[in-house]
Amino acid sequence: MIKNYLLTPGPTPIPPRVLETMARPIIHHRTPEFQKVIQEVEEDLKYVYQTKNEVLIFAASGTGAMEGAIANIFSPGDKALVVRGGKFGERFGDICKAYGIEFTALDVEWGKAVDPKNIEEALKKNKKIKAVFTTLCETSTGVSTDVEAIAKIMKNYEAVLVVDAISGLAAIPIKTDEWGIDVVISGSQKGLMIPPGLAFVSVSPKAWQAIEKSTLPKYYFDFKAYKKALGKTDTPFTPAVNLMIALREALKIIKEEGLEVIFEKHKKMAAAVRNAVKSMGLELFAPDAYSDGVTAVRVPQGIDGEKLVKTMRDKYGVGIAGGQDEMKGKMFRIATMGYITPPDLIVCIATLETALSEMGYKFQLGSGVKALVEALK
Amino acid sequence: MIKNYLLTPGPTPIPPRVLETMARPIIHHRTPEFQKVIQEVEEDLKYVYQTKNEVLIFAASGTGAMEGAIANIFSPGDKALVVRGGKFGERFGDICKAYGIEFTALDVEWGKAVDPKNIEEALKKNKKIKAVFTTLCETSTGVSTDVEAIAKIMKNYEAVLVVDAISGLAAIPIKTDEWGIDVVISGSQKGLMIPPGLAFVSVSPKAWQAIEKSTLPKYYFDFKAYKKALGKTDTPFTPAVNLMIALREALKIIKEEGLEVIFEKHKKMAAAVRNAVKSMGLELFAPDAYSDGVTAVRVPQGIDGEKLVKTMRDKYGVGIAGGQDEMKGKMFRIATMGYITPPDLIVCIATLETALSEMGYKFQLGSGVKALVEALK
Known part of the structure; x- marks a missing residue:
C-alpha cells in the first residue's frame, strides 16, 4: 500500500470539500440553479483576479x-512581442x-526573468506591436516575472499586455x-x-477595443460571444x-x-523549500527570479533526474515534476500552491532526501527537513 | 423536498459508479497511471465509435x-456543403x-431529415466541395439523419463526410x-x-489526407498534434x-x-415515449424522421411551452428541454439515452400529464402513462 502526495505545479491536489x-448528480446548465453557479463563480473569480473586468470562462x-x-x-498584419523564457512563453x-502573426521574440535565458526595460526598448523600436505576451509564473522554470513593472511601462504605449497567469x-x-493588466489568462488546476x-x-x-477590430478567425474561443452570454448569466x-x-466550492475556500x-x-512555504534544498547542497534553477508558486531545483x-522523479513517485508515492524540454532530466520542481500544505512539504523533502541518498548523492541526511521545518516556523 | 429527474438531451444523468x-484524489497526467487511462479510454471509444480510426480527445x-x-x-478557397435542419447544423x-469558408447550405425544414439525393445533387453541381457536414441526431429537432445512405453516396466523391454525432x-x-464516415464528432454529456x-x-x-494539406490557422484543436501525442499515449x-x-468508468458500463x-x-424507450405523447393527443415534431435518442413534441x-418546462422542473423536479431558437416555447424534448431508464420515463410522462392538465390541456388523464407502460413491456 502506498499513500500518495501530489506536489506538482498542476494539477495540484484538490480539497475533499471540492472533490465531493x-x-x-449533474444539473442542467440552462436553469436558474446553474445561473446561480455562474453568478457566484464570476463574482469570486473577480475577487481572485482583483479586477472589475469581465472574467470569461472556457471549457x-x-x-x-x-x-x-x-x-x-x-x-x-499585426505584430506581437513575445517574452520567451520557458516552455509557456x-x-x-x-x-x-x-495564426501567421509576426512576432518579435524577447528571448530570456531559462531561469532568468525578463528585464522590463527590454520590453520598453522593443516597444520603442517597433511601433506596430499590438500586444505583449508574458508569463507571471513560468511553470517550466519556476521563474516569476515582474508583471507590475511591465504594466507600468506599457501604460505609455498602445499595445495590450497579455499575461499568462x-x-x-x-x-x-x-x-x-x-x-x-489588460488580459490575464488562467487555468483551473493550479x-x-x-x-x-x-x-x-x-x-x-x-x-476589448482591440478585440472589436480583430478579424482573425475564431468561434469556440470568440471572446465577444462569451461576453454577450455572460451578460445574460449564460x-x-x-x-x-x-x-x-x-x-464554486474552491473559490469559497479561497475567499474564506x-x-x-x-x-x-505560499511565500513562506516556497522560502522553506528553497532553504531546504540549499541546505542539502542543491542549486536553485532560478536563484534570483524564483516564484513562490513553484520551486525549480x-x-x-x-x-x-528522471529516475529521481520516478523513484519518488513509484517507490514513495510523492509526485513532483521533472524538467521539460531542454531541462529534461536536469531539473525537478516542487509546487507550493493551492491545497499543498507544510506537512506535504515535510513528506516531500524527507522523501527527496531518501531518494537522493539511495541514488548516491552525498549530503548530510536530515539537513533538508531541518532547514524546511525551521523556515516553516 | 424535491427529488430530481433529468431527462434532457444533454447533460444526461450520470451513473453513481461514474460520479464516484x-x-x-486527482492524479498527474504525465504518469504511467494516467497513460493507462488514455489507453483504455481510446480502446473503448473505438468500440463505441465502431472504428479502427484514431479517436482524438479534447478538453x-x-x-x-x-x-x-x-x-x-x-x-x-475551399468549399463546404452544410446540411442545416436545426441549431447544430x-x-x-x-x-x-x-473561418471564411464558402459553403452551400442545404436547408431542410426543421423536423424533417435531409434527402441524401439532394447531397448527391449538390456534390455533382459543385465539384469543389471538399467536405459535407451533417448531424446524426439533431438535438434541437429530435431528427435522425440517414447517415449510412449519405456515406454510401459519398464513396464516389472526393469530399470528406463530417458527422456531428x-x-x-x-x-x-x-x-x-x-x-x-470520415470524421465523427462527439461529446461527453449525452x-x-x-x-x-x-x-x-x-x-x-x-x-487525414485533407488535414495534411489544410492551411487554416489552428493550435488548441490541431488534430495532427493530438494524433502525434496519442501515438505516445499522451x-x-x-x-x-x-x-x-x-x-473510463462510463465506457466500462457501456461495454458491459x-x-x-x-x-x-433506447429504441424501445423512444417508441414508448412517442406512443405516450400521441395517446395524450400531442403531436410529434418529427413524425417520420424521429431519433431514438431524443423525442421532440x-x-x-x-x-x-416555456411555462410547461418550468413547471415540470420547479414544481415536480422533472427536467425536460424546451424548444430552441425558432421553436422556443413551441416544443418540448424528452431524451431516451444513457442513464435514462424506463422508470424515469414513467415519472416524466406522469408529470407531463399532471402539468399539462393543470395548465388546462384537455385529454384523458392516465392515457400517456398507460401507453408508455404498454410499449415498454
Whole structure:
C-alpha cells in the first residue's frame, strides 16, 4: 500500500470539500440553479483576479485561452512581442506562428526573468506591436516575472499586455486592475485547486477595443460571444457543469482564507523549500527570479533526474515534476500552491532526501527537513 | 423536498459508479497511471465509435471539436456543403463563416431529415466541395439523419463526410468504418453519460489526407498534434483528468451492457415515449424522421411551452428541454439515452400529464402513462 502526495505545479491536489461537489448528480446548465453557479463563480473569480473586468470562462485547458487571446486581439498584419523564457512563453510564439502573426521574440535565458526595460526598448523600436505576451509564473522554470513593472511601462504605449497567469493566479500576487493588466489568462488546476478543464481570461476595456477590430478567425474561443452570454448569466456553448460547481466550492475556500493570507502562506512555504534544498547542497534553477508558486531545483551532477522523479513517485508515492524540454532530466520542481500544505512539504523533502541518498548523492541526511521545518516556523 | 429527474438531451444523468470516480484524489497526467487511462479510454471509444480510426480527445465542449473539424480540413478557397435542419447544423455554417469558408447550405425544414439525393445533387453541381457536414441526431429537432445512405453516396466523391454525432454516439447506431464516415464528432454529456467538458473526433485515412494539406490557422484543436501525442499515449495539452477517469468508468458500463443492447433499449424507450405523447393527443415534431435518442413534441395550442418546462422542473423536479431558437416555447424534448431508464420515463410522462392538465390541456388523464407502460413491456 502506498499513500500518495501530489506536489506538482498542476494539477495540484484538490480539497475533499471540492472533490465531493463533483460527485453530486449533474444539473442542467440552462436553469436558474446553474445561473446561480455562474453568478457566484464570476463574482469570486473577480475577487481572485482583483479586477472589475469581465472574467470569461472556457471549457478548455489553459492553452485554449492562450490561443483565444491571440485569435481575438489580432488581425492579419499585426505584430506581437513575445517574452520567451520557458516552455509557456514559447507557446505564445507557437500560437502566433500558427495564426501567421509576426512576432518579435524577447528571448530570456531559462531561469532568468525578463528585464522590463527590454520590453520598453522593443516597444520603442517597433511601433506596430499590438500586444505583449508574458508569463507571471513560468511553470517550466519556476521563474516569476515582474508583471507590475511591465504594466507600468506599457501604460505609455498602445499595445495590450497579455499575461499568462495559469500557474500564478491565486498562487502569487497579481493585481489586475491596480497594475493595469489588460488580459490575464488562467487555468483551473493550479492555484484554483480544481481539476484541469476550465480556462479563464479577464479582459480590460482597452483590450476589448482591440478585440472589436480583430478579424482573425475564431468561434469556440470568440471572446465577444462569451461576453454577450455572460451578460445574460449564460454561456455560449455547453459549460463543463461539474467543474464549474467544483470551482464554486474552491473559490469559497479561497475567499474564506483570504487572498493575502494565501499569498503569505505560499511565500513562506516556497522560502522553506528553497532553504531546504540549499541546505542539502542543491542549486536553485532560478536563484534570483524564483516564484513562490513553484520551486525549480537543478539535479546534482551524476544523478539521473528522471529516475529521481520516478523513484519518488513509484517507490514513495510523492509526485513532483521533472524538467521539460531542454531541462529534461536536469531539473525537478516542487509546487507550493493551492491545497499543498507544510506537512506535504515535510513528506516531500524527507522523501527527496531518501531518494537522493539511495541514488548516491552525498549530503548530510536530515539537513533538508531541518532547514524546511525551521523556515516553516 | 424535491427529488430530481433529468431527462434532457444533454447533460444526461450520470451513473453513481461514474460520479464516484470523479471524487477520487486527482492524479498527474504525465504518469504511467494516467497513460493507462488514455489507453483504455481510446480502446473503448473505438468500440463505441465502431472504428479502427484514431479517436482524438479534447478538453472542450462539442462545439470545439466542430470548429476543429473545419479548421483542420479546409484551406482558404475551399468549399463546404452544410446540411442545416436545426441549431447544430446551422452551427457548422456559422463556423465556416467565421473561418471564411464558402459553403452551400442545404436547408431542410426543421423536423424533417435531409434527402441524401439532394447531397448527391449538390456534390455533382459543385465539384469543389471538399467536405459535407451533417448531424446524426439533431438535438434541437429530435431528427435522425440517414447517415449510412449519405456515406454510401459519398464513396464516389472526393469530399470528406463530417458527422456531428454529439447527441448520437452511444445513443443510436452509427457504424463509422462499415458505413465509411470520415470524421465523427462527439461529446461527453449525452450517450456517454459523463459531464460536459470532453469532445471527441474520429478521423479516417481519407480525412487525414485533407488535414495534411489544410492551411487554416489552428493550435488548441490541431488534430495532427493530438494524433502525434496519442501515438505516445499522451496529450499535447493538459487533459481534463477527472473527466477522463469518469469516461473510463462510463465506457466500462457501456461495454458491459453492449452497444447493441443499449441501442435496442433506447429504441424501445423512444417508441414508448412517442406512443405516450400521441395517446395524450400531442403531436410529434418529427413524425417520420424521429431519433431514438431524443423525442421532440409540439406544445399544444393554447399552452405556454416555456411555462410547461418550468413547471415540470420547479414544481415536480422533472427536467425536460424546451424548444430552441425558432421553436422556443413551441416544443418540448424528452431524451431516451444513457442513464435514462424506463422508470424515469414513467415519472416524466406522469408529470407531463399532471402539468399539462393543470395548465388546462384537455385529454384523458392516465392515457400517456398507460401507453408508455404498454410499449415498454
